[in-house]
Amino acid sequence: MSKMPIYMDHQATTPVDERVVEAMLPYFSGRFGNAASRTHAHGRVARDAVERGRSQVADLIGAKPEEVIFTSGATESDNLAVRGVAEARIGDGKHIVTVRTEHKAVLDTCAALEREGWRISRLDVDSNGLLSVDALADTLTEETVLVSVMLANNEVGVAQDLRAIGALTRKRGITFHCDAAQGLGYLPWSLDEMHIDLASLSAHKMYGPKGVGALYVRESLQTRGIPAPQIHGGGHERGLRSGTLNVPGIVGFGLAAEIMKNEGATEAERIGSLRDALKNQLFAEIEELRLNGAADPRHPGNLNLSFGYLDGARLLLELAEVVSVSSGSACSSAQPGPSYVLEAMGVPKDWSGASIRFGLGRMSTAPDVQTVGDSVVATVGRLRERSPHWARRANGKPLDW
Numbered sequence: 001m002s003k004m005p006i007y008m009d010h011q012a013t014t015p016v017d018e019r020v021v022e023a024m025l026p027y028f029s030g031r032f033g034n035a036a037s038r039t040h041a042h043g044r045v046a047r048d049a050v051e052r053g054r055s056q057v058a059d060l061i062g063a064k065p066e067e068v069i070f071t072s073g074a075t076e077s078d079n080l081a082v083r084g085v086a087e088a089r090i091g092d093g094k095h096i097v098t099v100r101t102e103h104k105a106v107l108d109t110c111a112a113l114e115r116e117g118w119r120i121s122r123l124d125v126d127s128n129g130l131l132s133v134d135a136l137a138d139t140l141t142e143e144t145v146l147v148s149v150m151l152a153n154n155e156v157g158v159a160q161d162l163r164a165i166g167a168l169t170r171k172r173g174i175t176f177h178c179d180a181a182q183g184l185g186y187l188p189w190s191l192d193e194m195h196i197d198l199a200s201l202s203a204h205k206m207y208g209p210k211g212v213g214a215l216y217v218r219e220s221l222q223t224r225g226i227p228a229p230q231i232h233g234g235g236h237e238r239g240l241r242s243g244t245l246n247v248p249g250i251v252g253f254g255l256a257a258e259i260m261k262n263e264g265a266t267e268a269e270r271i272g273s274l275r276d277a278l279k280n281q282l283f284a285e286i287e288e289l290r291l292n293g294a295a296d297p298r299h300p301g302n303l304n305l306s307f308g309y310l311d312g313a314r315l316l317l318e319l320a321e322v323v324s325v326s327s328g329s330a331c332s333s334a335q336p337g338p339s340y341v342l343e344a345m346g347v348p349k350d351w352s353g354a355s356i357r358f359g360l361g362r363m364s365t366a367p368d369v370q371t372v373g374d375s376v377v378a379t380v381g382r383l384r385e386r387s388p389h390w391a392r393r394a395n396g397k398p399l400d401w
């Protein structure tokens with residue numbers, strides 16, 4: 001393989017930590033048993049490994065092991081949470097509240113329910129990407145059964161006021177789901193203090209393997225039959241998610257969670273200062289640059305910038321040999337087009353079209369950040385020299401903002 005560019009797309013996915021790879025390996029061959037096999041040692045070894053993984057994930061989020069339901073990732077967890085609560089609570093009302101900037105796994109599940117007769121309220125956000133808690137309070141009705149708001153936004157990294165939202169939902173007996181795929185271990189977050197009832201997690205966003213995640217389900221919900229299962233079969237995972245468990249994946253997820261618990265806070269500081277160094281360099285050396293999303297609170301690895309007077313596709317192409325970054329959301333790159341998150345924040349198309357998400361993480365180093373910063377400055381300068389938009393600006397015609 002020729003030399004790969006510097007990786008700065010940690011919000012799309014993270015490399016699997018070497019320690020995690022090591023821990024997973026024995027579970028592909030020697031310890032390959034089915035965790036549901038009750039009659040022999042091979043099954044017991046696999047089951048013990050799964051239960052250890054469950055405890056490690058539970059420890060990271062401050063939950064009981066029984067409250068962790070393993071899934072294939074946050075997309076499935078979001079589906080199970082939203083549709084599962086809707087089905088289980090249909091007798092209490094048919095209204096769900098979410099936010100325009102949530103991940104598609106939540107938004108599309110809500111849209112599917114809407115087609116089945118549910119009322120869905122999608123809250124607006126301001127230019128910083130933040131929702132108004134007062135507006136949320138005004139939207140809740142006697143019919144509302146679920147509120148779904150994420151921890152950190154995957155495109156712009158901003159974190160909503162989950163504590164205030166949880167206080168509202170708890171008071172009114174509304175189930176509160178939080179997609180915590182991004183920012184877990186880096187941002188302040190507490191199931192109990194924020195009154196979160198369900199939370200979606202994904203291993204591959206935290207240096208674990210792809211294809212495994214979890215839904216946290218508060219015990220008091222489980223005893224009321226919430227959520228309704230969406231995948232039926234052998235009754236695995238307390239009947240909430242059937243299917244043979246991905247034992248190596250869960251072993252990896254568990255260790256990734258333990259590492260995040262032990263190292264997340266220190267790592268967040270290191271990544272945050274690298275991110276700020278990149279931001280400071282770019283703002284010092286590039287004109288007509290905008291930060292998308294509130295500066296704080298924000299995922300420490302996320303820097304989403306719009307470059308004025310530039311063609312975004314061209315910029316990405318020119319940078320691709322140096323750095324792997326994404327435009328908009330790589331999570332929904334199956335659907336190219338303008339970013340719905342930036343659109344919801346009111347970013348004009350001229351700007352949102354030339355936006356880049358720099359996603360720093362465990363792999364990022366100070367020399368890499370310097371290389372990327374220098375390269376972005378040089379590339380933007382070169383492209384603008386040839387840009388008719390830039391010439392327009394020189395003639396006193398600024399872009400709208």
Ligand SMILES: Cc1ncc(COP(=O)(O)O)c(C=O)c1O
Nearest residue numbers: 073074075103154181182202331
């Ligand atoms: C906030 C958020 N939710 C859900 C997902 C989907 O997670 P997964 O890839 O584990 O299905 C992603 C990323 O892809 C995400 O960033």
